[in-house]
Structures are given as structure tokens and as C-alpha cells.
Amino acid sequence: MMDSRPDAxxxxxxxxxxxxxxxxxxRQALARIADYDPVQPAIWITRCSEEDVLAAAARVDARVAAGEALPxxxxxxxxxxxxxxxxxxxxxxxPRFAYTPQRSATVVERLIAAGxxxxxxxxxxxxxxxxxxxRSPFGAPVCVFNRAYVSGGSSSGSSVAVAAGLVAFALGTDTAGSGRxxxxxxxxxxxKPTKGRWSTAGLVPACRSLDCITVFxxxxxxxxxxxxxxxxxxxxxxxxxxxxDRSAGVRRIGVPLPEQRVFLGDAASEHLYTQSLEALARTGAELVEVDIDPLNEAALLLYNGPWVAERAAAAGSFLIDHADAIDPTVRLILEQGLTVSGIDVFRxxxxxAELSRIANIMWQQVDxxxxxxxxxxxxxxxxxxxxIxxxxxxxxxxxxxxxxxMAALALPAGYRDNRTGFGISLIGPAWTDNALMDLGAAYLEAAALPHPPSLDLGERMETVKLAVVGAxxxxxxxxxxxxxxxxxxxEATTTAPTYRLFAMADSVPPKPALAYSADGAAIAVEVYELDVAAFGSFVAEVPPPLAIGSVILADGSSVKGFVAEPRAIVGARDITGFGGWRAYVAAGATIDPVPGRTACADE
Structure with missing residues (x-):
């Protein structure tokens, strides 16, 4: 028997x-689609009928039987x-924009011709x-691993259809990142191929000069x-x-300067990105820090500059005549383009052009x-x-x-504790598509990523990991x-070697305080997982001067854990040298948290 969800x-x-x-x-694909539909009914706008799908498959079988090679x-x-x-x-x-084309897009024709x-x-x-x-009147597809989170867009349904195993691959599009x-x-x-590598004939344009058809x-x-x-x-x-063809090997990989690595407070993303760079280094490539500020400035031109006018041009008279049929957020973006002047466009x-020249200089430093x-x-x-x-x-x-x-290849790079995916993108100058795929294959081998989480079918609670250090x-x-x-x-593990542990004074029951310190040590902790509601009720009972914050573990990951206000260490004894609260307790009453007091033990 074949795997029910094999690759192409x-x-x-x-x-x-x-x-x-x-x-x-x-028939297997139709059954998978039907089974998954109650889980995420917003994936599809129009499904091909069972009759049409089976007829197309029968034609493929006839072509194979006739000896035709179909990749x-x-x-x-x-x-x-x-x-x-x-x-x-x-x-x-x-819906009001809809039309029925007589011909398929060029890329679709080529795929169907290939079987x-x-x-x-x-x-x-x-x-x-x-x-x-x-942003769709047909509903919002969501992340297949945690349905509380967005799927990403704009190619939302296509990504979910592949990730859920409904199809082997799916076409998306990418103007600003929608295929990544x-x-x-x-x-x-x-x-996301180099612009112009794949035909966009038969694509409803977003920004005609920038659009790419992509594949998941x-x-x-x-x-x-x-x-x-x-x-x-x-x-x-x-x-x-x-x-x-610019398929020369990639030897030097550019990475942002440390201060340019922005994760908006998402410690899990930061940790997974660091791990991905370590995996890339194991491929034998050299990691080179580069200034990405010029790239960020170019990015601002897309939505905060004159290119928004190209989106308005793509919508054409429909934007003027049927504004009420457009999603309010989408309409707000498109209407900004109506006020862009020709002078703005040329500027x-x-x-x-200036930023492109800077980028070309960067490509002399990294591949x-x-x-x-x-x-x-x-x-x-x-x-x-x-x-917005x-x-x-x-x-x-x-x-x-x-x-x-530029060409780009988005790759998985692990999963957060909430089970959502994190990824990296390998980006190169135009026509390095094959070189990026070669590098991507080497990266995935070096990264040895865990299997994806099981699909969220609705029975799973969202959870939080919590590190405890004492009581x-x-x-x-x-x-x-x-x-x-x-x-x-x-698991039982330790923190990163950047914490100090204190036995607090006058704490009933006795408790330690964990404090971040650059000259600290690794402190023993236990990590537990609670559902979100249980975690919330737990946090509500944490008494001052303790609190729940983020604690960095030995492997560099971040979980929630006990932290302390500065007043927690007033009169406390530094017990970092014990390596953890359990070892301190095992030392017994010979240790006084504060001189002149009887030793006591707890968090």
C-alpha cells in the first residue's frame, strides 16, 4: 500500500x-478532502467535481498505458x-469579481500536460x-497544527491543503511573501522563483511587475x-x-547583524533561528554578518511607497465601481494607491535603483x-x-x-511550544533558484528537524511550558x-548559565528566588506542561515578590518560569553554588539562608 499522503x-x-x-x-485524495472538510471548511473556494477529477485521472491512466512518460x-x-x-x-x-476563464494559466497547463x-x-x-x-469572505484557513493561529497568507488555502495532506503540492503566489x-x-x-522564471499568464495580478507564481x-x-x-x-x-542558470555553490551565507535580528518578543522564534544558523554552519558554509537596513528600506517602498499604486492599477475600475464588494482592510490598502502621483512613482x-545597487554590492560579499x-x-x-x-x-x-x-526558498526550521511552525528563507540574486535548492537540501539534512506535530483536529488544548525551581x-x-x-x-534540566539562586528570608513556606545574572550558573529546574486555563489559574496564585516570566534553558529555548522582583533578594542568601534548590535542601540545617536564622527549604 502507498502512504496515504505521499509526495509528488x-x-x-x-x-x-x-x-x-x-x-x-x-479517489484517495477526494476521500482525504472530504474527511478534513469539517476540520477546516475554509480551505477551498471551488472544488472540482468528483466526476471531473476521476475523468482527468482516467485520461492519465490511458496516457500511461499508451507508454507516455508523465513526470x-x-x-x-x-x-x-x-x-x-x-x-x-x-x-x-x-465573489462579485468572479469570472470563468476559457483557458488555464500557462503553469497550470504545463502541470496538467505532465499528468x-x-x-x-x-x-x-x-x-x-x-x-x-x-481577509476573505470565504472564511479564514488556519494553521494545521494549532487552529487558534493564522495560516499565513495570502496563499492560505494552498498551504493548508498541502500541510494537511489533501494534495501533494499546491500553487500559490508571492508579491511580498505570500508564498513563503x-x-x-x-x-x-x-x-518563490526568480521573477519571470515561471509564467504569470492567467494570474489575476496584485502587483503585475512583481508577482510570482509559487509552489508549496x-x-x-x-x-x-x-x-x-x-x-x-x-x-x-x-x-x-x-x-x-546561476547554480554555483553557496559558500558564504549572509545573516543580519545581531541588532537587526528582530523577533518582536518571540523568544521561541529567536531560539529556532539560532539553531537554523548552527545547522547551516554544519553544511560547511561560512556565516557572514551583513547590514540588512538597505533591504528593509526597499521593503518599505512596497506598501509605504508608490508601488501601492500598482495594486490599485491591478484592481482597475472594480476598485472604483464596486468598492463595497471589497474587504474593508484590502480596500483601505488599495485606495491608498489612488493618491500616488507620477512624481512619487519616479522618485x-x-x-x-540606488538600493538595488547596494544589494548588488552585498552579493559580492555573500552568495x-x-x-x-x-x-x-x-x-x-x-x-x-x-x-494592518x-x-x-x-x-x-x-x-x-x-x-x-531575488529568488527565495522558504524552509521549515522547527516548531514552537504552541506547535506552530517557524521557518527560514534562503534568498539569493536572480537565477540562483537551483543553488538555493541545493543549499536547502544540505541544510535540512544538517538540521535533522523533528517530525511535524500531528494535525490539530479540534480535540487538543493549547498548552504552556513552565519551569519550576523550588517548592x-x-x-x-x-x-x-x-x-x-x-x-x-x-523534563528535568537546567537553566542557561546566566542565573543566580537565592534562599529568600522570611518566606513561608521557604522559597528560593531565581534572578538573571550574566555571571551566574546553570540552576536545576523541572519543566511541566499545563493547558492555558490551568496555567492562568496557577499564575494567579503566585505570591509576591515572586512572579512568572521567561526563563532560558540550557538548550537556549525559553519557557515560562519563576522569576523574582528585586526585593526578593533583600536579606537572602546566595545559594547558586549548590546548583539548585534540591541540593540546597539536601545540605540540611547546616546552611542558614540568613546568618542567625535556622535553615529552611522550599521555593
Whole structure:
């Protein structure tokens, strides 16, 4: 039996070898889609009918039987609903904009010719304007591993369809990061090719001069396969370009200066990014710090500069005649472009030319960049409450790429404690697509990432990890406050070597205070996991001068844990040398927390 969710290469090989029929693969995909629909009904805008899917699969089987070599024989795939599929409605996420194309987009035609089976059109941020996935009248797809969080956008439905195993790959688009941010959040590979490498004929434009069609897959080999099939010049696309191969090996990888590594308070993202750089170093590449401020300035031109006028131009008369049909946030963005003058456009072009020159000098110093794909992730409720600012945060490391004519490959880089994905993007100058995939393969081998979390099917509570250092340790007087909340023991470990431990004075029951100190030591802790409600009730009972903050563990990760106000160490005794509260307690009454007092032990 084949894996129920195999990759594109595996499916095509099995169908081509006669081990399974394309019709059987199609029936399996239809069943998966039906089973998952109650979990996330907002993935699809239009599904291809079962009759059409099975008929397409039967045609593939006939072609294989006739001896035709089909590199995508029987592979089910999804199409973002701003890319045309012949005789199927294209909406761009706006029902009143919808039309039925007579011809498929060039990339779709090439995929179908190679034996791929379209399963339907997927949801998106309306008119591909957004990086979060909530700006659609068809609902909001969410992260497959934790449904409280956004899926990323604008290619939201496509990313979820692949991450949930409904299809082997899916087409997205990318103007400012829409083919990369959803890949990061859902643990996927997101290939954003060089502009013009893949035809955009049959794409509803967002910014016509910047748009790229992209692919989401679970493996780099699948990205390579799709690229080989669809890449190439297209006379129907005025922005199409003849292919150029810049596949020289990547030896020097640029990383931001330490002060430019912004994670907006997301300690888990910071830790996972550090781990990804360590993995890249293990590939043999040299990591070189570079100044990314010029890239950040270029990024501002996309939404805070004249390029927003190109979005308004893409919407055309629809923006004027049917403004009420457009999502309010999307409409606000598009209408900004109506006030941009020709002078603004030329000034923006001049500045972009200067920044492009600076970027070209950077490429003389490094062969590629390795940046976080997104600095953090947000809950859907948070995004809806602050749709502009939080969406902008997601594009911090992505918005400049197309403006500066770069290729990019988004890769998984681990998972936060809330089970959402974190990713990095390898970025290179135009036409380094193959070199980035080579580097990406080496990185994934070196990183040896854990398997993705299981899908969130609705039965899982969101949890928080908590490090305890004293009275809440197993066997200590307050441990019951954890067991009564069904806390699950995760590990016994130590903090990073940057803490000092104090036995507080006049604490009943006796407790230690953990304080950050650059000249500290590693302190023994136990880590537990609680659901969010239980964690909240636990925090509510923590008495001053103790508090719950963030504690860095020995492996560099950050969890919630006991910290102390400055008054906690007034009159306290420094017991850091014991390495932990349990060792201090084991020393017995021979140790006085404060001279002249009887020793006592607890947190």
C-alpha cells in the first residue's frame, strides 16, 4: 500500500510503474478532502467535481498505458484562486469579481500536460493582499497544527491543503511573501522563483511587475520537479524571461547583524533561528554578518511607497465601481494607491535603483542570505483586532525580495511550544533558484528537524511550558499545585548559565528566588506542561515578590518560569553554588539562608 499522503515524486513513480492507478490516487485524495472538510471548511473556494477529477485521472491512466512518460502522473494538486483553471470560476477571493476563464494559466497547463490532477481552487487573502489568511469572505484557513493561529497568507488555502495532506503540492503566489510566510507557519517548503522564471499568464495580478507564481510542497525534490516542468519563457507573458542558470555553490551565507535580528518578543522564534544558523554552519558554509537596513528600506517602498499604486492599477475600475464588494482592510490598502502621483512613482524608482545597487554590492560579499521567514506568528483573533500592523510585522523579512529581483526558498526550521511552525528563507540574486535548492537540501539534512506535530483536529488544548525551581519541584511542599492542574512532566534540566539562586528570608513556606545574572550558573529546574486555563489559574496564585516570566534553558529555548522582583533578594542568601534548590535542601540545617536564622527549604 502507498502512504496515504505521499509526495509528488512518489505518486508519479508509482502510477508510472503501474503499482497504482491515477484513478485510485484521485479517489484517495477526494476521500482525504472530504474527511478534513469539517476540520477546516475554509480551505477551498471551488472544488472540482468528483466526476471531473476521476475523468482527468482516467485520461492519465490511458496516457500511461499508451507508454507516455508523465513526470506528474496522477499527482493531485491545488490551485490558488487567483490563478486560472479553464472552465472553473476564478474569484481572487471576491465573489462579485468572479469570472470563468476559457483557458488555464500557462503553469497550470504545463502541470496538467505532465499528468497532474487539479482538485480545486483554494482560498486566499482577497486580491492576494495580505500575509495572514483572514481577509476573505470565504472564511479564514488556519494553521494545521494549532487552529487558534493564522495560516499565513495570502496563499492560505494552498498551504493548508498541502500541510494537511489533501494534495501533494499546491500553487500559490508571492508579491511580498505570500508564498513563503504560509510555508513557515505550516512546516512546508515554499519555492518563490526568480521573477519571470515561471509564467504569470492567467494570474489575476496584485502587483503585475512583481508577482510570482509559487509552489508549496513537503520536499525540496518536489519543488525541483515542479520547477523543471513549469519554468521557461512564455510569449503570452510580457514579464517572462529566458532562463539563466546561476547554480554555483553557496559558500558564504549572509545573516543580519545581531541588532537587526528582530523577533518582536518571540523568544521561541529567536531560539529556532539560532539553531537554523548552527545547522547551516554544519553544511560547511561560512556565516557572514551583513547590514540588512538597505533591504528593509526597499521593503518599505512596497506598501509605504508608490508601488501601492500598482495594486490599485491591478484592481482597475472594480476598485472604483464596486468598492463595497471589497474587504474593508484590502480596500483601505488599495485606495491608498489612488493618491500616488507620477512624481512619487519616479522618485520611488530612483530610490529603488540606488538600493538595488547596494544589494548588488552585498552579493559580492555573500552568495545567499538566511533570514527568518517571519519574526513571529499571531492568533486569528489578534490579527482581526489589529489587521494592518500585525500583518506588516509578518512581512518584515519578505517584502523586499521581489522588488530587488531575488529568488527565495522558504524552509521549515522547527516548531514552537504552541506547535506552530517557524521557518527560514534562503534568498539569493536572480537565477540562483537551483543553488538555493541545493543549499536547502544540505541544510535540512544538517538540521535533522523533528517530525511535524500531528494535525490539530479540534480535540487538543493549547498548552504552556513552565519551569519550576523550588517548592513546586516533585516531592516539594507545593508540587500539588501542579498535579491538581494535571500538569505533565516534560523534563528535568537546567537553566542557561546566566542565573543566580537565592534562599529568600522570611518566606513561608521557604522559597528560593531565581534572578538573571550574566555571571551566574546553570540552576536545576523541572519543566511541566499545563493547558492555558490551568496555567492562568496557577499564575494567579503566585505570591509576591515572586512572579512568572521567561526563563532560558540550557538548550537556549525559553519557557515560562519563576522569576523574582528585586526585593526578593533583600536579606537572602546566595545559594547558586549548590546548583539548585534540591541540593540546597539536601545540605540540611547546616546552611542558614540568613546568618542567625535556622535553615529552611522550599521555593
Amino acid at each position: 515524486n512518489a505518486i508519479a513513480a508509482a502510477v508510472s510503474a503501474g503499482k497504482v492507478t491515477a484513478v485510485t490516487v484521485a 506528474l502522473a496522477g499527482v493531485p494538486f491545488a490551485i490558488k484562486d487567483n490563478i486560472d483553471l479553464a472552465d472553473v470560476l476564478t474569484t481572487a477571493g471576491c 497532474a490532477i487539479p482538485m480545486g481552487k483554494t482560498n486566499l487573502d482577497q486580491f492576494a493582499t495580505g500575509l495572514n489568511g483572514t 510566510v504560509p510555508a513557515a507557519f505550516n512546516g512546508l517548503v515554499g519555492m 510542497s513537503r520536499t525540496i525534490d518536489d519543488s525541483r520537479l515542479i520547477d523543471r516542468i513549469v519554468a521557461g519563457e512564455d510569449p503570452a507573458d510580457g514579464f517572462s524571461r529566458a532562463l539563466v 520611488g524608482q530612483y530610490r529603488l 545567499a542570505l538566511a533570514l527568518p521567514t517571519a519574526p513571529t506568528i499571531y492568533r486569528t483573533a489578534e490579527m482581526l483586532a489589529e489587521p 500592523a500585525l500583518n506588516s510585522n509578518l512581512g518584515l523579512y519578505t517584502n523586499f525580495v521581489n522588488l530587488l529581483d 513546586h519541584l516533585e516531592g516539594m511542599p507545593l508540587h500539588w499545585q501542579l498535579t491538581s492542574r494535571n500538569a505533565r512532566a516534560i
